[in-house]
Amino acid sequence: MKSILLLVMVFFIGMSPLAAHAGHTVPDGSIDRLHQDAHNLNDRVQNSWLNYRVKRAVYTFTTEVSAFYKCVSSGPHWDHTLPETCEHHFPRVWQTWYSVDRSLYDTSFDFPQVYNTYLRVRQDLQVLPH
DSSP, rough: OHHHHHHHHHHHHHHHHHTTTTEOOOOOOHHHHHHHHHHHHHHHHTSSSSOHHHHHHHHHHHHHHHHHHHHHHSSSSSSSSSEEGGTTHHHHHHHHHHHHHHTTTOOOOOOOOHHHHHHHHHHHTTTSSH
């Protein structure tokens, strides 16, 4: 009986690193793509005639995406599973995205390059957990 209990304990102790990670998975390269596209969006917006409020919203969003990217890329992951330690970034990324989304959803006519980059970022975000 003790050997079975010991075997079960060793099994669960050996599995503990896997239990420390969240169940959120994302397709390969999606975080890198989001990071790159967010920076491209920031560059386009900062170099446009959009007002300061919009520029600030995009800058703040890009900063949160960069923090999320840094967190994810600094640790090991298994099978595209995001580390649990990075989960606190999800609400921040989404919260800052809402301001960007409200500001840029109707810019297709006046700022087509900004709008196209905004659409890529929006598509990148669709693979992230909410």
